[in-house]
Amino acid sequence: MSSPTALLATLAEAWDASPLPRRDRRLGEAAAPVGPLVGVRYYLGILLGRNLFRLTDREVSDVLVSFVAPFTSERGARLLVADGMQGWSVAALLLRNRVDGHSRGVLRRYATQVRAIEVFLTDPTIGTAALAEAVGTTEKQLARMAYLNQLRAINARLAVEG
DSSP, X not given: OOOHHHHHHHHHHHHHHXXXXXXXXXXXXXXXXXXXXXXXXHHHHHHHTSOOTTSOHHHHHHHHHHHHGGGSOHHXXXXXXXXXXXXXXXXXXXXXXXHHTTOSHHHHHHXXXXXXXXXXXXXTTOOHHHHHHHHTSOHHHHHTOHHHHHHHHHHHHHHHHO
16 A cells, blocks of 8 residues: 555646546545545545645645634634544545535435534534534434544543643
8 A cells, every 4th residue: 555645646646637626536436435634635625626635734734724614613623623633534524515415325324413513613612412402413312423522522632631
């Protein structure tokens, strides 16, 4: 398997060579299994119409915060990039949802979780009961949402670290 740097360079070239990166199946198929390192760059790049494969992780994080903050909050958007790249898997899900909408079966499966994540990112201090009510689900269902719980753990760690 090639290094992440080599993979990103290859994907950057593929992006540049494709007249319509959004419809280039090679890029889309590469985004899913490789994980958030590729997924965030691919889906955010589609939404912004930019090749993000040539940017450093820090630069992509800055672009991500700038994109997400207007529809959530600055504090919430920063949770996606706080603590290294742990929040990137959550960001990849949010971005993929924005690109693909709810038309695919995979995304319909995550629709409630995506909504819960967006509400949580809007107000990271929201309690579980209020979040469940805002999303139209139960506290028990929220407890089963892995991506949401990942974000909540990052938020709790940051609160403790102060």
